[in-house]
Amino acid sequence: MMAFQSIRPLFAVTSITLSILLTACSSSFVVDADFPRPLVEPIPINGELVLTDEFSTYVFVEDTETRDDLEVDISNAQVKLFETITGHLFSGSDNPQNLLVITPSLEDFQYAVPRETRAEIYEIWLKYRVQVMTKDGEPIADWLITGYGKTPTAFMKSRQQSIDLATTIALRDVGGQLSIGFGRQPDIRAWLDDREEQI
Amino acid sequence: MKASIKLFYLSILLASLSACTTVSIDEMRWQETDIDLSQDSIVILGRHHSPEYVTEPDLVSCIGRRLESGMLGLKVIPEHEFVNLLYPWFEPRTAPLTMDKFVKILDEPMIRDELEKHRVRYMIWVEGATETVNQIGSMSCAIGPGGGGCFGFGSWENQSEYEASIWDFENTREAGRISTDAQGTSYMPAIVIPIPIIARVQSNACDGMGSQLSAFFAPEA
Numbered sequence: 001m002m003a004f005q006s007i008r009p010l011f012a013v014t015s016i017t018l019s020i021l022l023t024a025c026s027s028s029f030v031v032d033a034d035f036p037r038p039l040v041e042p043i044p045i046n047g048e049l050v051l052t053d054e055f056s057t058y059v060f061v062e063d064t065e066t067r068d069d070l071e072v073d074i075s076n077a078q079v080k081l082f083e084t085i086t087g088h089l090f091s092g093s094d095n096p097q098n099l100l101v102i103t104p105s106l107e108d109f110q111y112a113v114p115r116e117t118r119a120e121i122y123e124i125w126l127k128y129r130v131q132v133m134t135k136d137g138e139p140i141a142d143w144l145i146t147g148y149g150k151t152p153t154a155f156m157k158s159r160q161q162s163i164d165l166a167t168t169i170a171l172r173d174v175g176g177q178l179s180i181g182f183g184r185q186p187d188i189r190a191w192l193d194d195r196e197e198q199i
Numbered sequence: 200m201k202a203s204i205k206l207f208y209l210s211i212l213l214a215s216l217s218a219c220t221t222v223s224i225d226e227m228r229w230q231e232t233d234i235d236l237s238q239d240s241i242v243i244l245g246r247h248h249s250p251e252y253v254t255e256p257d258l259v260s261c262i263g264r265r266l267e268s269g270m271l272g273l274k275v276i277p278e279h280e281f282v283n284l285l286y287p288w289f290e291p292r293t294a295p296l297t298m299d300k301f302v303k304i305l306d307e308p309m310i311r312d313e314l315e316k317h318r319v320r321y322m323i324w325v326e327g328a329t330e331t332v333n334q335i336g337s338m339s340c341a342i343g344p345g346g347g348g349c350f351g352f353g354s355w356e357n358q359s360e361y362e363a364s365i366w367d368f369e370n371t372r373e374a375g376r377i378s379t380d381a382q383g384t385s386y387m388p389a390i391v392i393p394i395p396i397i398a399r400v401q402s403n404a405c406d407g408m409g410s411q412l413s414a415f416f417a418p419e420a
Contacts, residue, residue, distance in 0.1 A: 036283040
């Protein structure tokens with residue numbers, strides 16, 4: 001009995017060390033971020049956001065043999081981002097023809113960790129395709145937006161926390177480009193100018 | 200009992216060990232500052248545009264705390280609160296890098312209104328990072344059924360280089376610049392237990408920058 005009690009603390013330490021070592025090589029987490037309303041002049045038309053099932057449930061899975069396992073669920077965060085931005089981007093119009101339908105899709109998710117780049121930063125790239133159509137389904141714009149986020153390595157900050165934060169920064173970058181650039185995107189601008197002339 | 204007291208004092212002694220840091224500060228002033236301490240606020244932002252490094256958010260908030268608790272008790276809007284209020288105009292991609300670009304974004308009435316609403320009088324951009332520039336030594340640790348321990352010696356040198364650029368929002372001019380360089384070497388001897396003797400380089404750079412910025416905003420006697 002005495003012998004077992006003296007081994008118990010050692011057993012606990014070994015178990016904790018082993019569990020840390022086992023979890024160090026894989027991470028799976030959900031990006032949970034909130035996004036502020038964009039401070040931009042709303043465009044006087046109606047906007048409708050269409051989110052596909054694929055978009056609303058997207059999870060990035062890294063399963064190549066040369067890299068550590070990684071699962072990043074950004075579905076909720078990217079839905080929140082596009083809902084927040086498009087919710088403040090349009091001020092509405094009485095004319096039902098003044099409606100743009102926006103359908104985003106995530107084309108690519110890439111990341112780099114300090115071990116690969118030798119820089120003490122975690123980096124994330126997100127490439128979105130934003131398809132903009134009229135109410136009748138006529139394509140107006142097919143717009144690619146690439147968001148980038150990076151976070152420094154820090155003492156007591158895990159790989160998971162760093163990738164989570166870098167992903168949030170990349171999403172904010174996408175939101176920034178969408179909110180500032182929507183009215184300036186050449187195809188959308190041409191359509192808006194055309195609508196203004198008709199009014 | 201006596202042994203546990205000795206162990207307690209020994210652990211306090213070990214925890215309080217810290218290596219030396221050298222800090223040097225330079226200041227350039229182009230105009231006098233004029234701040235209404237009862238109403239005006241300032242904001243401190245980190246630069247995030249460099250591909251090689253990121254100005255640490257911890258350092259930015261540390262300088263903010265120093266200014267709030269300093270001799271003037273300046274009102275500081277936290278970085279995350281400010282960038283959220285003005286989203287997306289102060290994101291890494293969109294933040295103005297020069298005063299000319301800042302003046303240009305002030306043409307957006309919504310941005311100017313927001314800055315005036317929060318009475319932002321000065322904006323301080325902090326650029327730079329703390330890096331480990333030199334590392335020597337080695338240490339090995341082992342654990343077995345009879346116990347464990349580490350043996351060896353390691354040392355590393357950290358270097359901080361930060362520059363704060365102070366922008367006057369009301370006059371849309373740069374009021375001055377303060378640069379801080381700090382360096383220090385940390386040691387970690389290990390005879391069974393590793394004993395870290397850490398040089399608090401970033402923390403000392405923050406103290407130096409915070410004190411100098413407080414003095415920068417202090418009215419002339």
